[in-house]
């Protein structure tokens with residue numbers, strides 16, 4: 001089975017965000033594999049181990065994403081591909097990323113593509129379904145379970161807390177939701193082996209894409225931080241009094257009950 | 258010149274969702290004086306047309322087919338694209354719900370269009386339609402526009418004010434017929450777990466429990482409080498990881514991002530990943546026995562105490578208040 005994982009490098013969830021010159025400040029920040037894409041890598045490895053085949057992890061980004069790709073290789077993926085847009089593109093959006101990945105997949109035999117539910121930075125959840133549509137394959141988003149039986153696939157999809165049991169078939173794209181699995185930590189031998197696994201680097205040229213083919217459809221005008229929350233009012237006195245005061249504040253000051 | 262805008266009217270248990278009325282209000286802004294057309298998709302949905310009009314749609318198109326009784330990306334995209342072909346809109350607005358999030362990128366791909374997901378506001382600035390949306394799970398925001406003529410966005414529930422319902426409004430409701438073919442994903446069963454039908458992303462009040470709740474049993478007083486307030490119950494990842502509740506209840510950077518009017522955090526320490534999902538709530542109450550817990554740094558009101566004492570007292574006090582108001 002040819003299994004592909006779409007992986008985005010993103011800020012560590014621990015990071016506070018600051019803005020410098022109209023851009024999110026990246027200096028000094030820690031980066032990780034987008035947490036939902038970790039579920040995708042883990043699931044891909046488990047499916048390969050159960051059904052045989054090969055797991056290729058693909059990322060669109062800059063040179064730095066190589067580190068997260070190595071991490072995925074250390075977890076157990078077989079190959080990695082970095083589509084490096086650093087020299088070719090200044091701006092990009094979800095259309096850009098999807099279009100680049102679709103070009104990459106055009107000449108591949110794809111059985112299953114696993115993506116994350118959303119990237120925790122951009123947060124749109126667009127990239128997976130866009131790619132599936134452009135490749136003409138079905139997709140199921142926010143999955144919490146997947147069973148593959150020949151070309152039949154049974155998936156559980158989380159829909160605002162309810163679970164849908166869905167029957168579909170390969171080739172297929174899924175996006176992974178929390179609860180799907182517990183991603184493994186790379187082992188020391190895994191990390192050693194990863195150094196020898198192939199990490200291919202491509203540029204737009206290698207995909208026969210011109211800058212204008214992938215020009216973003218949206219434009220960011222400004223980035224700003226939410227207003228600082230100042231620590232509020234910790235109530236005092238005996239508990240009964242505190243609870244009464246809280247209810248009265250919620251009613252007359254905050255006006256929410 | 259105004260734009261013609263399509264707004265998807267989404268249903269849940271046979272009723273239109275509030276977010277669809279909010280989407281109509283957003284659609285009005287995008288239309289800049291043009292026409293807002295409500296789109297209903299389902300097995301039997303045309304009777305909801307009037308309500309969509311009363312909330313501001315100018316007319317409604319309904320696509321009805323037995324194959325549309327449940328949402329599937331293939332079925333709904335065929336239905337919606339038939340409407341797009343008929344109307345040639347210059348704007349499209351969906352709610353950013355599970356359905357809207359799943360369907361909108363597929364439609365955007367088919368139209369080769371830009372898409373602004375999860376917008377929390379829409380404003381006209383110098384003639385341009387500017388959207389604001391959270392990035393980094395609400396740790397920052399961006400202002401963003403679509404460059405092309407077709408403006409396509411999804412709006413986050415609870416953020417854009419819907420218009421006053423006007424029962425005197427009327428408009429045409431017509432049907433569009435489509436033959437729905439080749440559904441490549443088939444829903445075989447649905448297991449309903451979402452308690453009480455109040456969805457977290459749309460709830461006006463959320464009572465959330467953390468590891469401090471200590472067991473699934475420990476969620477009982479929280480459920481009671483949520484019931485009294487007509488709200489939903491959420492959780493921290495700490496509580497989900499410990500197995501006290503389902504991951505679908507998780508709020509935070511890798512869970513749901515919510516913006517209710519009132520968020521009551523019980524036994525939650527206030528980790529940065531949790532705050533990312535709830536710190537933009539209008540009013541935050543923290544109940545925690547540790548006076549140094551970080552959650553107090555974002556709370557508007559805090560009570561230092563044992564949640565198993567405080568939460569039931571709070572339910573009682575609010576019940577009393579409600580009884581007095583009757």
Ligand SMILES: Cc1cc2nc3c(=O)[nH]c(=O)nc-3n(C[C@H](O)[C@H](O)[C@H](O)COP(=O)(O)OP(=O)(O)OC[C@H]3O[C@@H](n4cnc5c(N)ncnc54)[C@H](O)[C@@H]3O)c2cc1C
Pocket residue numbers: 006007008009034036037058059060061085089090091092093094095096097098114115116117118119120121122123124125126127128220
């Ligand atoms: C050349 C270029 C320049 C960019 N410049 C900016 C900028 O200035 N400001 C800005 O905010 N953003 C920029 N971006 C990023 C872009 O706007 C989106 O963040 C990106 O396309 C993904 O969208 P998202 O974050 O909403 O991801 P989602 O659609 O939420 O991601 C869902 C899933 O899709 C997959 N996926 C997403 N992105 C990638 C990827 N890059 N590689 C592999 N798989 C992926 C992952 O599986 C992920 O879990 C740029 C992108 C490119 C290609």
Ligand SMILES: Cc1cc2nc3c(=O)[nH]c(=O)nc-3n(C[C@H](O)[C@H](O)[C@H](O)COP(=O)(O)OP(=O)(O)OC[C@H]3O[C@@H](n4cnc5c(N)ncnc54)[C@H](O)[C@@H]3O)c2cc1C
Pocket residue numbers: 013035466467468469470492493494495496507508509510511512513523524525526527528529530531534544545546547550562563564565
């Ligand atoms: C990649 C990543 C993603 C993450 N995503 C999320 C996310 O989306 N959402 C999320 O919530 N977390 C997330 N986390 C986890 C986060 O870092 C914290 O571990 C988690 O939020 C802690 O949950 P908690 O506050 O319930 O537990 P704890 O931190 O253990 O806090 C429990 C609190 O309960 C209080 N308490 C105990 N008993 C009582 C009592 N009887 N009465 C009153 N108070 C009591 C304690 O004082 C303490 O403050 C993520 C972590 C990582 C690494």
